[in-house]
Amino acid sequence: MSVVALILLFSMLLGIWRVLKGPALLDRLLTIQLFGSTGVAILLVLSKVFALPALLDVALLLAILAAAAPAALVQRLRQQKQRSRQRTSL
Amino acid sequence: MALLLFDLVLCALLLLLAGAAMLSRSLTQAVTLFIAFGVMMALAWARLKAPDLALAEAAIGAGLTGALCFTALVRYAKQPAYPQPALWRPLTFIGLVTALLLASLSQIPLQPSSAIPALVQQHLPQSGVSHPVTAVLLNFRAWDTLLELLVLLLALLGARQAPGDLPRYRGWSLSISWSRLLSPLLLLVSGYLLWRGAAAPGGAFQAGALLASGLVILRLNQQLSWLSWRHFWVRMLVLGGLLAFVLAGAVSLLLQDLGAVWLSWPQSIAGAVILIVESFATLAIAVTLTLLVVGEPKPEVADA
Amino acid sequence: MLSFYLYLGTAVLLVGIGGLGLWRGPELLRRILALNVIGAGIFMLMVTLAYRPVMQGEPADSVLHALVLTGLVVAVSATAFALALLGRLLTRAD
């Protein structure tokens, strides 16, 4: 079963290249999205491997937050653009 | 064998993310990498069989740190790019120190020699809860937790002296309704974590951190406008954790015989005291962290 | 056994990487991130030490776990405070 976790981790490793390369901010945010969903999968598998049911709770928590975080972060980044626009109009 | 390979890839990922975050040219890239690093740390805690820490790290790393760092990025919006300093001098020095530290790792004994874990196991039945981490935090070392609540309060008071000036902005309706849809679930899961803390991984810190992430997300989507320091009851919630702790300490001092130690609960009501203190502490942690992360928006700024 | 030393080594290397970032900067925000990386390394050292009893089939050291849990929350509040100061600094620099 830990082979499954290993392969999932490997697919995360592939994603890192995209953060480093970019080019757009969207690509970097996407990698966080990938880390969120793959992380949930790894936690589910680890809870089976170690027979630790508490890790399912961790996966639930990560799933909820990975769900909500991009929405909030995007709001903040839009503020950045608004701010720089205000600055240029002054 | 596969587990060892898993460890190897996990450690490589951690080091790669941390190193790239420190050395990358753009600050946005550094912040993104750091958030990914937080998710990876949660996986590492899960691997090292520390589910309590994995819960807290997932709540903090995936929710709060992201919001904090992106807020800071907004403030860096129009700063000129800094020149990249030379690398060789810090690299030589730090490399030398790290090599020495690595060499000294072989001195760490494989057998733990501390008697404290055995003591915890021995006194666990008298603590009022059956999960050892909660017993340590809320009973055996309640002093630490009390002082930690004080640290949180001090951080909030300090941060209030340096207010930011982020304008409000109108969110998309999709994002607003999505955050509204998620909020009951967040509340439910925080309550579940708090309740589970007595017997299984979970407790005030994890529940508080999760609740704080939820509140931050709602605040960033223009909800909960009452949640600010101006509101009297919000201040009471922030202070509530400390007050409940001190009150519980005083009451249990009165209930016990002379010579009882400060912050030791009478055995018969220990479970109830811990649950009450934890509930107030959860709310206090959640509200304090929320105020720390989102700060106070300017009263009114016209929409874009 | 091997995993134990692997995680110990990672912890030390994380502290080293954080120290490098702290020294080099150049932005203050990156220095704050670097402090967090150093913190993560130290927490990892403690959690790995707490893992030792697991290798003998006993439960992990709960005292160390409790300490690190306290540390995580204190670290995030300290970071938030530092970032508030940073925000103030950048606002004045404008």
Place this chain on the structure above:
Amino acid sequence: MTIMLMISWLLLALGLMFFLAGSIGLLRFPDSFSRLHAVTKADTLGLGLLVLGLSLQSSWREGLLMALIWLIVMASGAVSCQLLARFSDEQPSESATQQED
């Protein structure tokens, strides 16, 4: 029992394939929007198959919890895909209006 186990492993392998496909898509697709597509869709399906495979080997309570997790990830994949796409769509247009000012 062994047939259940075999089905479970088959589902796990299928799920892994989708995860790997999502990552390769993130690496190889030519523009940001197709990459967005690859990550949010393939991973959701992969997680679903993984959950199905794992729940064949565990109790009904754990299976239920995992199904809930999958539902959340599925909904969030759809929503954050929309939000991220809209965000990146906004970027060029905003800089254009900025120049007009």
